[in-house]
Amino acid sequence: MALASTLRVFPTGAFGSRRAVHMLERNTMIYRKGWYFLVSGFFEPLFYLLSLGIGLNHLIGDVHVANRAVTYAAFVAPGMLATSAMNGSMLDATFNTFFRLRVDHTYDSVMATPLSVEDIALGELSWCLTRGSLYSVSFLVCMWALGDTLSAWAILCLPIAILTSLAFASAGMAACTFLRSWQDFDLVMLALLPMFLFSATFFPIGQYPGWLQLVVRATPLYQGVALARGCNLGVFNWAMAGHAGYLVVMSFAGIVLTSRRFRKLLTP
Amino acid sequence: MVTDPPCSVAQVLTPDSRVSLVAARGLVKRFGDFTAVDGIDFEIYRGESFGFLGPNGAGKTSTMKMVSCISPPTEGSLTVLGQDPKTKGPQIRARLGLVPQEDSLELELSAMDNLMMYGRYFDLPRAEIKRRATELLEFTQLSERANEKADNFSGGMKRRLTIARSLISDPDLLILDEPTTGLDPQARHLVWERLYRLKSEGVTLVITTHYMDEAEQLCDRLVVMDRGKIVAEGAPQALIQQHSTREVLELRFGMDGHGPRAAAVADLADRVEELPDRLLLYVGDGDEALAAVHARGLAPLSALVRRSTLEDVFLRLTGRTLVD
Numbered sequence: 001m002a003l004a005s006t007l008r009v010f011p012t013g014a015f016g017s018r019r020a021v022h023m024l025e026r027n028t029m030i031y032r033k034g035w036y037f038l039v040s041g042f043f044e045p046l047f048y049l050l051s052l053g054i055g056l057n058h059l060i061g062d063v064h065v066a067n068r069a070v071t072y073a074a075f076v077a078p079g080m081l082a083t084s085a086m087n088g089s090m091l092d093a094t095f096n097t098f099f100r101l102r103v104d105h106t107y108d109s110v111m112a113t114p115l116s117v118e119d120i121a122l123g124e125l126s127w128c129l130t131r132g133s134l135y136s137v138s139f140l141v142c143m144w145a146l147g148d149t150l151s152a153w154a155i156l157c158l159p160i161a162i163l164t165s166l167a168f169a170s171a172g173m174a175a176c177t178f179l180r181s182w183q184d185f186d187l188v189m190l191a192l193l194p195m196f197l198f199s200a201t202f203f204p205i206g207q208y209p210g211w212l213q214l215v216v217r218a219t220p221l222y223q224g225v226a227l228a229r230g231c232n233l234g235v236f237n238w239a240m241a242g243h244a245g246y247l248v249v250m251s252f253a254g255i256v257l258t259s260r261r262f263r264k265l266l267t268p
Numbered sequence: 269m270v271t272d273p274p275c276s277v278a279q280v281l282t283p284d285s286r287v288s289l290v291a292a293r294g295l296v297k298r299f300g301d302f303t304a305v306d307g308i309d310f311e312i313y314r315g316e317s318f319g320f321l322g323p324n325g326a327g328k329t330s331t332m333k334m335v336s337c338i339s340p341p342t343e344g345s346l347t348v349l350g351q352d353p354k355t356k357g358p359q360i361r362a363r364l365g366l367v368p369q370e371d372s373l374e375l376e377l378s379a380m381d382n383l384m385m386y387g388r389y390f391d392l393p394r395a396e397i398k399r400r401a402t403e404l405l406e407f408t409q410l411s412e413r414a415n416e417k418a419d420n421f422s423g424g425m426k427r428r429l430t431i432a433r434s435l436i437s438d439p440d441l442l443i444l445d446e447p448t449t450g451l452d453p454q455a456r457h458l459v460w461e462r463l464y465r466l467k468s469e470g471v472t473l474v475i476t477t478h479y480m481d482e483a484e485q486l487c488d489r490l491v492v493m494d495r496g497k498i499v500a501e502g503a504p505q506a507l508i509q510q511h512s513t514r515e516v517l518e519l520r521f522g523m524d525g526h527g528p529r530a531a532a533v534a535d536l537a538d539r540v541e542e543l544p545d546r547l548l549l550y551v552g553d554g555d556e557a558l559a560a561v562h563a564r565g566l567a568p569l570s571a572l573v574r575r576s577t578l579e580d581v582f583l584r585l586t587g588r589t590l591v592d
Contacts (some may be wrong), residue, residue, distance in 0.1 A: 017358075019358075019389070019391070022389050022391075023390050025385070025388050026374075026385055026388075029377065029381060029384075030374065030376060030377070031383055048493060070498070104372070104375075105372040106372065106374070108368065108370070108372050109372040109373075109386075109508070110334060110389060111338050112338065112361065112366035112368065112388070112434075113361060113362075113389035113390055113437075114358040114359070114361050114362040114389065114390060114391070115358070115389055116358055122280065266338075267338055267339055267340060268299070268333070268339050
């Protein structure tokens with residue numbers, strides 16, 4: 001597991017220990033039985049890209065971005081990459097974490113072992129990230145195979161997608177500790193859906209009225225979309241450092257809050 | 269019958285070499301305004317089987333969570349295995365085995381995989397876990413169903429698997445929170461028998477229970493808890509001798525109330541307790557007392573002479589019964 005080794009360079013002193021790896025082992029063992037759930041994640045991007053490429057390309061024609069005309073599919077693909085990174089990690093971090101926290105009491109049994117709450121939080125985040133990264137790789141491969149990558153810089157879409165996954169996974173996990181019942185998941189959906197539709201995923205941000213542009217620029221998904229689109233085009237600017245910084249801060253805040261909330265809930 | 273000892277065999281101890289494993293002084297646990305544990309002192313020694321007896325809500329589970337270094341004490345001092353849970357939680361937990369009230373097994377995994385996974389949390393090598401797991405499944409009489417999903421297990425089997433799981437790290441101290449609550453009588457006896465075997469092998473056990481028969485059978489020493497406080501402490505038999513008479517005469521009269529009858533027999537016993545459905549007469553000789561009751565022309569619907577139990581001790585100390 002690639003992430004298990006990167007955990008060692010992660011600032012583990014503050015957010016858990018090497019033992020976090022055992023949470024990854026646990027999830028691997030559980031999902032060994034349900035591997036087909038993982039496979040569906042690989043097909044999702046293919047379906048998205050095919051439907052957009054075959055269907056909308058012909059209706060919409062080319063889109064002009066950064067003084068360049070690109071196919072609609074090539075325009076939308078990086079946005080969809082960031083969106084799928086968001087959806088995948090949010091679902092994992094909220095639904096699965098909620099289940100283990102409140103329904104299955106998995107973490108309660110882990111708390112009786114040498115693992116600490118920070119180990120559990122870090123391990124679970126790493127799992128989300130491992131899964132998200134695999135999906136992002138497959139998404140990028142599909143993009144490339146369908147001719148939607150526009151420059152060699154497109155390879156940078158991968159770290160961008162992973163950073164987006166991390167930001168949403170850590171924020172989602174923190175949010176899920178506040179949820180009381182399955183009904184509360186409607187709130188999660190309420191946050192995700194508008195972001196999916198409005199974060200300049202489907203058309204350039206310039207199409208929005210000024211006030212809405214400001215709102216969109218403040219959403220976390222927009223940061224990922226803008227970064228991934230820039231990388232795909234091979235066009236870079238200083239604003240992108242801001243986008244990346246936004247996601248890094250969101251990730252750290254999410255991890256700290258998750259650890260704090262886990263401590264409150266698991267060590268009453 | 270399994271003759272092999274489980275992997276957590278403690279050393280044989282001489283009675284005078286009392287090594288303190290857990291020491292609590294003025295231990296308090298509060299949740300907001302509610303005080304679950306209200307300043308308790310106790311000490312648990314290596315090789316003994318120590319019990320916390322009390323009704324639901326007495327503060328037993330809160331105490332267990334503090335001893336197992338999961339929940340931090342609000343006040344007071346606590347030492348577990350010679351270390352402070354505040355700073356050495358993971359190190360202490362590495363040497364503890366916990367059987368929580370809720371099994372929280374991985375239901376999708378087989379019995380064997382449950383143990384394999386749990387062992388990994390303790391950083392044990394896989395080959396070693398496999399060896400111990402095989403032994404422990406044998407010990408808990410689950411060998412034949414080692415590869416079956418835990419979801420298919422009965423309550424008693426799940427509980428036995430949880431006990432096997434708690435022993436995978438070869439703990440110095442095994443903590444069991446209500447080990448047989450919710451099990452049918454047969455399954456309870458099977459669990460008791462396994463715990464008795466562990467005890468005879470010298471494993472240090474800490475048991476919470478609201479069953480007085482469980483406490484009497486398994487505990488060398490126990491504390492009686494009520495409303496967050498310890499109300500008595502000692503060996504089960506000593507507690508009974510100290511707080512109750514040798515025998516108890518239970519009398520049931522009709523539905524028209526026990527009150528007047530209680531007064532009528534009060535002088536026949538050391539003490540009379542009036543429960544909703546029966547009268548308890550605390551006496552030295554139950555048969556003699558029953559003869560005296562009959563001699564007074566009272567005709568109970570049923571009469572039972574039995575030995576005093578911890579239930580009677582609890583009733584004496586708190587005025588309430590253990591199981592409502």
